[in-house]
Amino acid sequence: MRRLLAVALLIGLLSPTPSLAVQPDEMLSNPVQEARARSLSRELRCMVCQNESIDDSEAPLAHDLRVLVRERIKAGDNDAQIIDFLVARYGEFVLLKPRLSWHTALLWGLPPVLLVFGGALVLVSLTRRSRALGSEDAKLNNVEEQQLADILSDRRRP
């Protein structure tokens, strides 16, 4: 919490002049590593911004994190290790795609549950409707039978 506060103070003091997000001098010379850094950066939040990844953000903190990610890549960490490292340092808040845990079960679970439940509900109501449709089409009730008989007999009696 104190760190966040410090960071907030920091941006308060900064001039609002934007610069480009990813600076040319930050980029790794190895294009494969750089591509990895870019795709990792898109999953990480710039914690002082509103809903911006460190890849998009122009904030100095995002710059530091981008450099950090690239340092870890150069040091030979794999993606999971880098993510773990950042979460250990900054908490789950740094991940733009939260990991599945008890706290996020509802978040991840709701869409599939809704789809399955909604689908089941629709299926039940559809089969009921189509069964009713089948009986509606196939069979006539007594009154209709009588009407049909009358019509037919009318026709026979010219």
Place this chain on the structure above:
Amino acid sequence: MIPELGHYALMLALGLALIQGIMPIVGTRTNDPVLMSMAAPSALAQFFFVAIAFTSLAICYVTSDFSVLNVFENSNSHMPFIYRLTSLWGNHEGSMLLWVSILAFFGALVAVFGTNLPVVLKANALAVQAWIAAAFHLFILTTSNPFVRIPQAPFEGRDLNPILQDPGLAFHPPMLYLGYVGFSIAFSFAIAALLEGRIDAAWARWVRPWVLGAWMCLTLGIAGGSYWAYYELGWGGFWFWDPVENASLMPWLAGTALLHSAVVMEKRGALKVWTILLAILTFSLSLIGTFLVRSGVLTSVHAFATDPTRGIFILAILVVFIGGALALFGWRAPLLKQGGLFAPISREGALVFNNLFLTTACATVFVGTLYPLALEALTGEKISVGAPFFNSTFGPLFIPLLLVMPFGPLMGWKRGDLLGAAQRLMAAALLGALATAAAFAIEQGGPVLAPFGAGIAVFVMAGAVTDIAERTLFMRVPFRASLQRAIGLPRSAWGTAFAHFGIGATLLGIVAVTAWGSERIAEVKIGDNLDIAHYRLTLDGLFNREGPNYRDMVGRFTVRRMNGEYIGVMEPSRRSFPNRNMTTTEAALMTRGVSQLYLSLGDPGPDERVAVRLYFKPHVLLIWLGAAIMFAGGALSLSDRRLRVGAPRPAKARAVLQPAE
């Protein structure tokens, strides 16, 4: 004088809204036609006074009357006319005034054009409309008064936020609000139907044009906002899954579902209860969107807690209207009789499928947007839910929807022929497969799934064309006969085909630009070349240029083909606004077909070097072109004679459609 006039007019509008909200309801309860007939004139009068209030504030803005606090804080006399006007809704108070103005405008439209409505339905619907209006008038008057004066008027105003000094501001918020608020009509009619305890297919016929109109505006509003962000923010993103964007996407998704379920209700008398619920939910999501954007809760839960008056007020409006509407629904909906039988494989079945996936997608966006807020409020734990989450949940939900979409219009009502539809879609599917193969062959790199995305997009577009070809018996009867059939087709059939085609186009644009776009980030000095796709850009020079209230640092680039053929010039700039001590990036865009070159400038470095970001955005314009095609589809549908004329009194049918009391 003028601001006081506007303030007073707004108070009168509140009074009229109260009359409009109470008298007609009393009239419908006591069966008093005089009280019921008060609805329409009071709606017109309310609109008249809201219009006076809006015009008063507009005059203050245009004439730069800095004795008004709101004008002082958000405007500046050096701004061009258009921005002096649009800064009216570039702030909280003004945008709320725009919101109620549009609400009153829609109320007036119902009053004028609803001549063929049953008296009771019209009275109830206008009364519900007035309750919403009264709540928001009260909100503005008590917490967000735009007419507050400053005792000693300053000579000059502060500036409008530079990011908002853009033609996008003239277009985006009004269109968005027309969409948001337009759904209030469906809401009011739904509540009116519940109050009355009766509903029939004609209800859907009255409501559908309003839903369609609102949906069209919202589509264009969202697309406009997306394009604005694309060129303004300097790196060419078109959708960020930002909560503010999600707030507008949710009503769009629910509204799209509503549009489709209302068709089933109108044509087949089925899905009545569901349509009513969707009408309530769609506008509820509009209200929630207004709350999210206007209460400051998004910036942080803490910001909301430190100045909660506005937030609490809107929250109360939310609770009263959404809670009240849902309670009324729970109480009265069982009275509404379900009608219309159909087999699972049928046009109705396809539309139910559409509704299932659209509402689930909407719920996903809803949960993703509000989850971090709720979690932090409840447990204090902070998590982020951003673009990667939405991409991996929303995407999979949309794919089945898109795959089924071309089948819907080819199915018959009541009982469809799946195999027949599949056979008729053979050509479309083949085109889709071909597009996938071509994408695999031509494009190197990009995600593996991207060519399939392109294939689906082509399938959707070809499916829409197939629909029209089938209806006109294209290639099966002489061309002239086909043409005649095409002219004779109901416009709503054209509307469907256009809208579905538009979705395909938008998807193709999204897939192409995210998968196969390329990017160069570099530091260049004068004379340096930058290569991207099959273009070469050369930096010719850097210079300054003065604007009315800003100064540009411009980089001038010549664009050539690789073979040296001259194409044009791009001039991206960094624009600094001394009044606000702010700088924005003004990207330069060059359109090549439906693709674009996108160039933005970074900070000038030492020794005449400047950082640049250069993108090639293949087929990017299709994203917004698709939205424009969807809008055109909506307009075609809206011009359909069957919607304009309105439902003829179903004298005989009424007895049959009477709900069980």
